[in-house]
Amino acid sequence: MTRPLLGLSLFSILALLHCSGPAQPHDAAKPVTLQFVDVTAAAGIDFLHRSGAAGTKYLIETMGSGVCAFDYDADGKTDLYFVQSAPLPEAPTDPLLHAALYRNLGNGKFSETTGPAGVGNPGRYGMGCAAADVDNDGDEDLYVTNFGPNTLYRNNGDGTFTDVSRQSGVDNSLWGTAAAFADYDSDSDVDLFVGNYLDFTLAKHKRCGDVARNLVSYCHPDAYESVPNVLYRNNGDGTFSDVTREAGLWNLEGKTLGAIWTDYDQDGDVDLFVANDSVRNFLYRNNSDGTFTEVTLESGTGYSEEGRPEAGMGVDAADVDGDGRMDLFVTHLSNEVNELYLNNGNGTFTNGTNVAGLGGPSLLYVGWGTAFFDADNDVDPDLYVTNGHVMDDIEAYSDFITYRERDHLFVNNGTGRFVERGLAAGSLFREQDVGRGMTVLDFDLDGRLDVALTRNGGRARLLRNETPASNHWVTLRLRGVKSNRDGIGAWITLTAGGKRQVAERRSGFSYLSDSDGLVHFGLGASSGPVEVEARWPSGLMETFRAVKVDQISTLTEGSGVAPGSR
Amino acid sequence: MPARPSRPAGWWLVGILLLALGCRSRPAEAELTSAKDRTPQVQSLLADAARAYQRGNLLLTQQLLLKAGAAAPDDPDIALDLGDTLNRLQHMESARQHYVEFLSRHPSASQVRLALGLTLMGLGRWEEAVNHIRRVTRELPQDQNARFNLGIVLARLGRTPEALAELRRAAKSSPPDPALLTELGITLMRAGEPAEAAKTLEQALSLDPDNVPALFNLGQCYGRLGRVDEAREALERFSLASGRRERYIDEKRLFRAAQARSDSLARVGKDEQALGALLAYRDSLADFPLFQQELGVAYLRAGRRQEAIAAFERAVAKDSSLTESHAQLAGLYQQAGEGDKAMRARQAAARPSSQGPLPSDTP
Numbered sequence: 049m050t051r052p053l054l055g056l057s058l059f060s061i062l063a064l065l066h067c068s069g070p071a072q073p074h075d076a077a078k079p080v081t082l083q084f085v086d087v088t089a090a091a092g093i094d095f096l097h098r099s100g101a102a103g104t105k106y107l108i109e110t111m112g113s114g115v116c117a118f119d120y121d122a123d124g125k126t127d128l129y130f131v132q133s134a135p136l137p138e139a140p141t142d143p144l145l146h147a148a149l150y151r152n153l154g155n156g157k158f159s160e161t162t163g164p165a166g167v168g169n170p171g172r173y174g175m176g177c178a179a180a181d182v183d184n185d186g187d188e189d190l191y192v193t194n195f196g197p198n199t200l201y202r203n204n205g206d207g208t209f210t211d212v213s214r215q216s217g218v219d220n221s222l223w224g225t226a227a228a229f230a231d232y233d234s235d236s237d238v239d240l241f242v243g244n245y246l247d248f249t250l251a252k253h254k255r256c257g258d259v260a261r262n263l264v265s266y267c268h269p270d271a272y273e274s275v276p277n278v279l280y281r282n283n284g285d286g287t288f289s290d291v292t293r294e295a296g297l298w299n300l301e302g303k304t305l306g307a308i309w310t311d312y313d314q315d316g317d318v319d320l321f322v323a324n325d326s327v328r329n330f331l332y333r334n335n336s337d338g339t340f341t342e343v344t345l346e347s348g349t350g351y352s353e354e355g356r357p358e359a360g361m362g363v364d365a366a367d368v369d370g371d372g373r374m375d376l377f378v379t380h381l382s383n384e385v386n387e388l389y390l391n392n393g394n395g396t397f398t399n400g401t402n403v404a405g406l407g408g409p410s411l412l413y414v415g416w417g418t419a420f421f422d423a424d425n426d427v428d429p430d431l432y433v434t435n436g437h438v439m440d441d442i443e444a445y446s447d448f449i450t451y452r453e454r455d456h457l458f459v460n461n462g463t464g465r466f467v468e469r470g471l472a473a474g475s476l477f478r479e480q481d482v483g484r485g486m487t488v489l490d491f492d493l494d495g496r497l498d499v500a501l502t503r504n505g506g507r508a509r510l511l512r513n514e515t516p517a518s519n520h521w522v523t524l525r526l527r528g529v530k531s532n533r534d535g536i537g538a539w540i541t542l543t544a545g546g547k548r549q550v551a552e553r554r555s556g557f558s559y560l561s562d563s564d565g566l567v568h569f570g571l572g573a574s575s576g577p578v579e580v581e582a583r584w585p586s587g588l589m590e591t592f593r594a595v596k597v598d599q600i601s602t603l604t605e606g607s608g609v610a611p612g613s614r
Numbered sequence: 615m616p617a618r619p620s621r622p623a624g625w626w627l628v629g630i631l632l633l634a635l636g637c638r639s640r641p642a643e644a645e646l647t648s649a650k651d652r653t654p655q656v657q658s659l660l661a662d663a664a665r666a667y668q669r670g671n672l673l674l675t676q677q678l679l680l681k682a683g684a685a686a687p688d689d690p691d692i693a694l695d696l697g698d699t700l701n702r703l704q705h706m707e708s709a710r711q712h713y714v715e716f717l718s719r720h721p722s723a724s725q726v727r728l729a730l731g732l733t734l735m736g737l738g739r740w741e742e743a744v745n746h747i748r749r750v751t752r753e754l755p756q757d758q759n760a761r762f763n764l765g766i767v768l769a770r771l772g773r774t775p776e777a778l779a780e781l782r783r784a785a786k787s788s789p790p791d792p793a794l795l796t797e798l799g800i801t802l803m804r805a806g807e808p809a810e811a812a813k814t815l816e817q818a819l820s821l822d823p824d825n826v827p828a829l830f831n832l833g834q835c836y837g838r839l840g841r842v843d844e845a846r847e848a849l850e851r852f853s854l855a856s857g858r859r860e861r862y863i864d865e866k867r868l869f870r871a872a873q874a875r876s877d878s879l880a881r882v883g884k885d886e887q888a889l890g891a892l893l894a895y896r897d898s899l900a901d902f903p904l905f906q907q908e909l910g911v912a913y914l915r916a917g918r919r920q921e922a923i924a925a926f927e928r929a930v931a932k933d934s935s936l937t938e939s940h941a942q943l944a945g946l947y948q949q950a951g952e953g954d955k956a957m958r959a960r961q962a963a964a965r966p967s968s969q970g971p972l973p974s975d976t977p
Contacts (some may be wrong), residue, residue: 121781258874259871259874259875259877259878260874260877260881261876268863268867270867298924343831345849345852345853346833346837346845346846346849348834348837351830353800353827353831354800354826354827354830355826355827355828355829355830355831355852355856356826357856357860392838394838394839396834396837396838398803398804399804402769402770402771402772402804403772403774403804404771404772407770407772408740408770408771409738412737412738443705446704446705446706447704447706447707447708448704448705448706448707448737449704454786465772
């Protein structure tokens with residue numbers, strides 16, 4: 049049969065469709081009983097994200113916002129902070145529009161305490177957040193990225209915060225997105241990486257869309273130049289210094305939306321992975337001397353399997369395949385797939401998306417917030433991805449992609465292969481919405497990790513994990529002594545039931561979000577004994593024996609025993 | 615004494631009989647038609663569609679192909695072109711339905727089935743895609759294109775050993791093809807065979823030195839094999855080739871924006887403004903051949919023939935496969951009394967075009 053007309057080749061359709069990765073694993077998945085119940089209203093959470101959209105289609109409108117889980121009042125119960133946007137010129141002004149801090153009352157309910165706490169971030173167009181004890185004074189401080197100067201709230205230790213953005217020197221005024229704390233220079237206090245997105249201001253707004261059909265749409269990020277990210281070194285006196293250039297992180301090619309600190313090469317210091325939108329990602333190896341080397345190309349983490357830069361959004365890292373190394377995961381736009389980079393342990397990564405079964409289910413979705421967590425405590429990390437398209441008029445361009453999308457819940461079958469089981473896991477997964485931020489916390493302290501979500505232009509959600517609780521678990525709260533007080537950057541190896549698992553204490557991940565800072569392990573049927581080895585940012589390595597099962601334990605640096613000692 | 619058929623066996627025989635009768639009563643598949651069966655009206659519609667396509671007007675292409683398809687409903691080539699156009703318009707679900715409808719009348723139209731399989735891939739319906747494409751490989755065992763695509767979809771499904779088998783068979787039976795070798799190389803890497811993967815990717819690059827996926831994966835491959843210097847060199851080549859491709863994609867996106875703006879003005883008769891809309895992109899798209907062609911058309915509409923000639927000449931100088939530019943130049947040279955040049959342009963316009971389609975824009 050000849051093709052006399054247009055000469056379109058079937059080979060070329062593949063390139064056109066960007067078909068780069070589907071898949072249900074070939075082998076059968078284990079039985080799954082994950083259950084998540086939407087308890088937003090019952091918990092007293094009533095946060096409505098308002099983007100300020102009024103038809104002009106400023107790009108910022110469709111990007112927010114994030115959520116942080118952190119224990120601001122140090123009462124042992126994780127609280128929630130939802131980032132809010134702000135009115136835009138054409139939108140009706142709402143002077144009361146503000147971010148929201150919800151205090152966990154411990155009875156399944158939360159109470160909004162934004163005003164008394166003083167963390168409303170009013171008048172600022174908020175994007176994301178991260179929490180850490182930046183001054184090592186025993187309470188969690190809060191950093192908020194904005195479209196415009198960012199905000200650092202110092203926790204006063206009495207339930208209130210003080211805005212110290214300017215005096216601390218971290219009020220970066222670009223379009224801030226991801227924020228992540230870690231002690232990159234091992235000087236016992238946490239430093240701060242801030243991702244910036246685009247060189248965009250309201251004055252630089254461009255009209256995009258389909259002129260022929262008079263459709264005004266959100267612009268592709270290619271319409272704007274990139275801007276550099278910033279690394280702030282904590283000076284230990286309440287101030288920070290911008291050390292981006294001397295640390296080797298000055299890069300004008302990034303359009304950053306996601307960032308995570310992780311010791312991918314296990315050399316005892318934290319490295320940095322940055323997800324960029326429509327340009328390559330960055331992987332920076334920490335040289336252990338205050339500088340970094342970009343190793344993106346040789347590591348294979350910057351591109352799709354076809355060598356194409358993708359629209360990176362949210363990120364997480366975990367040991368997906370049980371080999372004791374941190375693997376990387378990045379969420380992407382539709383017609384791309386979310387990518388899983390499996391760590392080979394020699395500085396390189398293998399694209400494991402297809403083999404893991406994570407490609408196909410994500411092909412038509414725009415993924416944002418994401419987290420690996422052992423949702424069923426069966427000794428492997430499962431995966432949550434919250435979805436929703438960028439363009440609120442995507443249906444005018446496509447007959448198979450929608451603006452509102454359902455979230456995905458992937459169950460790990462124990463070998464690093466995943467099966468999407470959201471539809472069976474609760475009513476929220478059958479809803480179509482516009483997902484953005486996402487985090488993990490155990491708000492009811494039952495050892496089953498719960499999920500908090502933000503929606504662009506919609507209501508935040510809290511999902512309680514009600515998976516039948518037959519498996520055991522351990523949750524660790526770290527207390528640094530020589531290291532930063534949060535123990536951020538600590539590498540934890542847990543052994544129980546003959547299985548070893550690894551995890552890191554981090555601050556900042558997913559999309560514009562942060563998790564509760566506790567290190568959680570599912571133990572499966574094993575009820576112990578549990579041994580934990582901690583490698584602290586200070587370099588101290590120690591072992592904690594007989595860690596209690598099915599409860600939260602605090603590991604204080606220096607209170608363990610030397611590894612190998614009896 | 616032979617045993618009498620038992621009752622259940624008797625029912626079984628009745629079932630077979632009924633099935634046979636059912637098969638016999640199924641309407642015969644309509645006969646496929648081909649290019650020689652096309653009426654002048656269909657041929658004219660297809661010629662208009664080809665022109666609309668080359669000018670990037672996919673909506674008009676779709677309309678014309680719909681009309682042609684209605685007039686020649688059993689022509690698989692028209693069905694394929696309409697499906698392709700729908701896919702490029704990001705109407706993949708419509709394309710899928712269109713192919714399914716055609717196949718319901720012509721289940722033996724293997725190329726249409728393959729196109730359906732590829733569309734299902736784009737829709738993330740991978741298992742269904744495997745079923746359709748595998749059927750094509752059975753119907754057309756010599757079609758290595760189908761086998762190649764089967765290998766791709768199996769690889770995407772993470773079924774690496776099966777994918778490898780299909781890709782190896784396709785590679786063995788086809789002339790060396792860089793796309794096929796690249797996919798085979800990537801799959802070999804995934805299968806944990808970096809040495810063979812490297813050889814395969816090197817072969818792909820000997821045929822297409824700027825093959826971005828091959829360069830990227832070869833760099834990774836060398837890295838895994840500890841061939842550090844070669845890895846560095848391959849990745850440097852990848853960076854250069856990737857940069858060129860990114861530039862092309864940026865220019866294409868910009869071109870689409872310029873074209874849309876200009877078209878909307880031309881459609882309401884504002885030819886000078888339409889030309890002005892294009893000229894606003896003159897500097898940033900100077901090296902983009904399709905932009906020069908579009909500029910030539912706009913100059914013609916505005917009655918500025920000399921500038922039109924110059925623009926078309928720039929277009930074919932940058933891309934000699936732009937048949938519309940050659941055709942326009944033939945007419946313009948003829949009008950200017952430059953017979954030799956007109957003849958050469960006509961010959962160039964008649965040459966089969968090697969110009970691949972512009973990738974569709976991601977909104």
